[in-house]
Amino acid sequence: MNNLLEVRKASKTFGSFTALNNVSITVPKGSIYGLLGPNGAGKTTLIRIINQITIPDSGTVVLDGDSLNKSHIKDIGYLPEERGLYKSMKVGEQALYLAQLKGLSKKEAKERLKFWFDRLEIGDWWGKKIQELSKGMAQKIQFVVTVLHKPKLLIFDEPFSGFDPINANLIKDEILRLREEGATVIFSTHRMESVEELCDDIALIHKSNKILDGKILDVKRSYKTNTFEVGINALDNTILEKELADKFKVAPANFKSLNEELKLNITLENDTPNDLLNYLTSKGEVSHFVELIPSVNDIFIQTVTSNNL
């Protein structure tokens, strides 16, 4: 079994509004899976279906080989985007309560909490009330509560919002470490740089439909346009530009450099990169030659806008 989670053709409508339309995703075991999409696309509905908060109108969910049922509650750790804790309850009591709801015994929960509180150096918050803590502090508690029962599947909805860069890094490292220990992570966010950095797989949901998914590298490969960013210095850059425009598809490029060279984006159709490079070196001095790999951000914007049409 290589996939921890499989959602097959899940649909959900609220009245006349379709929140999710035949969406299937496959989350490989041990991966970090990025769930992307604009606001209101249906990500939260999908996450809530996985959490059994919402019941889908049709479609099935299979978690670790079994179709989703109540016993899976303890296998999932969920950090929702709308998060909060009981304000007037003490940190320790609250963490114990939430851990017990996930099926841990009180004793077990206490031991694990002690471990995590020491690890994140928040041990002296135990007796404080949530309302006495800052937002970031409360977020840390919430993170601990989410991962405490060692779930197979962790679902984080915008986990870094509300954290300063230091704590965001700390949490990121913890997520990576949990993955090392065998957890699978679903990660829903708008911050594309963290997707780029963390995710192995992505799915893009837009207007209730999944419009794209797969390994992040495969997706990038399928979106690459064979375009190369080129910087070159010839005797006469104007003539060279003209010659290049005759032979290849060119567009002006813009990147930072130390020289006053000719900067172009050259898209190859039939030629190989080596052909281009050979040609360029025969014409002048090449100072810059980079293949343009689409960023997740580009792919996101490109797919979403093209699907809006």
Add this chain to the structure above:
Amino acid sequence: MNHLPLIIKREYLAKVKNKSFIIMTFLSPIIMIALFSVVAYLSQVNNDKVRVISVLDESGLVSDVFVNQGNTKFNILGDTPMSLDDAKHLVTASSGYGLLHIAKKGDVSEVSKQITFYSQESPSLSIITALEHKLAHRLTQINYKNRGIDVAQIEASKVDVSILQENFEGKTTSKEDSLLKLIFGGAAGYLLFMFIIIYGNMIMRSVIEEKTSRIIEVIISSVKPIQLMLGKIIGTSLAGITQFAIWVTFGGLLMTIVSLVLGVSLMDSAPQQEIVEIASQGQSMEYYLGLFKEALKSMPLINLIVAFLLFFISGYLLYSSLYAAIGAAVDNETDTQQFMLPIIMPLILAVYIGIFTVIEDPHGTVSTVFSFIPFTSPVVMLMRIPFGVPIWQQVLSLVILIGTFIAIVWVAAKIYRVGILMYGKKPTYKEIIKWIRY
């Protein structure tokens, strides 16, 4: 996994440990007792004031009926003849309470029309009534005499009637009995009403708190919404019962202490005292205790207790699940108003029907019908039961009530399930009905 006990425990502890809850629990009886003490004290102070009423009886017919009584003293003027103006001056100068002037006119009926009370401020109603009573009695007797009627004969012929009440099975009842039953039923119904209003609101606030603190999504990823809702209702109710129990015991204790210290019985403080006096007409307290015991015997006690528990619990659960649903539907307390009215209306209706129709006719059509309608039945039935309601009626009413309760919990749970995840805009009734169908 059944998390219900865990949720109940948390809800209970969260309520009971809450500072304002603790303060309310212990402060309310103190405030109530303090208030009673102040009222009792003030009415005593009022009673201690001596009122001097001067009487100028020019007719010479009635002056001897005015004898000093308690704090009311009479000063009979006219040993030496005195004009009305002089008498007024005298009373004003001696700052007396007032001046009763009986003018000298022809016969008794003329005199009776010419009696005036002069005073600085308007006199108290009870004093005027007492004076009128005395004067009327005396003048009537003079009239009897003048017409040659033997007063002694009249007194001797007077008869008191007190109808004995007995049903066909041979159980005797009495007026006092009915009154007591009414008090019993009324207290039970009213208690339920108060309980629903106070603790229903508490449940609603606690649901709203969960929504505004945004913890709800984490919780319901672990437990079913209906479990959470029931846990909340039960936990809060237990906290309510705790509070009630403390109020009763602590309040009773305080009452005893204060009574002992002040040496006054708060229960029969001034206003009630008069009523008690009128009612008792000289009967001793023992007589009433006896009556009370009789009444208790005549009431279906076991039935009363069992029915009280069943109707109280079901009625309370019915309403509190509605409160929970309202809490789930809105974001903050100010938005609850429009949804509260449909809840409060049947409750108030039930209490009024209970008070007005059950007194008049506990087994009449109106009271019977409303003791079957689920939203009014807990209150109305509780008020009717002391008068003896056939068991089949109680069972039928309870079955309807519990059936409705299950239906309402189902609907409330639907609203709750959808509502707790809705933020932002205040929902309309139409939207809420849509949620039920999701």
